[in-house]
Each structure stands twice: as structure tokens, then as C-alpha cells.
Amino acid sequence: MKRLTPNLAVKDVRASVNYYTEHFGFVLKMAVSEDKSAVGDTLVEGKEYVWANIMNGDVGFMFQREDSLKEDVGDFFDRLGASGTFYMEVEDIDTLYHNVKNRVEILKELETTWYGQREFYVRDLNGYVLAFAMMEQKGS
16 A cells, blocks of 8 residues: 545535645645536636646645445445544644644644653544644654
8 A cells, every 4th residue: 555545525626625734734636517618737717616626745636525425335425434533644733733723723733742742633624534643753
């Protein structure tokens, strides 16, 4: 295996892309408009989107509009389910936290855990829980 890129069901692909690019530094790699006339790495004004892929380093997400995903997966869409958080290791957690703390919904404030990670949790605009973590540097 090389990479895991979750495909998340969302109500609004454009809003999801904007949230992740504005707050967490993701870059849009590809998006597909509803009518398939706009496929590329930019969102065209006035177009509705059914799918997009974003990346930040080796971390990626795909967003697919709920009705489009239901069309793709068929009858078992209503039985799809997941429980968990998306846990991402970052290089400078303090800067990231201070840049987003007043702009996103923080579920767990930045803290150092008993196991030596500095981490915080947020809920994104679709209700998904994102965890950001960085291992504390050991003193000399």
C-alpha cells in the first residue's frame, strides 16, 4: 500500500475545498463539476461540483457530494458508516493552532498528552473530526 485518501460525503464540495485550503493549507488537485464541463485544479465561479481531491504533503482527502456518492455506490449508501477521527501529524502545531483557533470549531484545545504528543481536535464544516498532532521534542 502507498497512500490512504478518504472519500468523504459532503453537502457542498466547493465549501469543503475552501474550508480545507483556507484553514489548513491544502491545495486543490482536481475537481469535477456537476455537468462534467469543468474538470481541473481550480473551481470555476458559477459551477456546482460533485467531487474534488485536495492534498497537503502526503495527506489527502476527496470530497464527493452526497447525491453523487449515492449514485456511485448504489443501495448500500444508506448503510455506509464510519466512526473515528482523521489524525494528521504536522511539523509546527503551535503555529497551525494559533492560525485556526478563532476560525474553526475547536473540540479539544492544544495540549501535551501523557504520551508526549502535542495535539488538538477540530470539527470541520461537515461534522468530521480532524486531529492534529506533533511529537514533543525531548530536552537535551
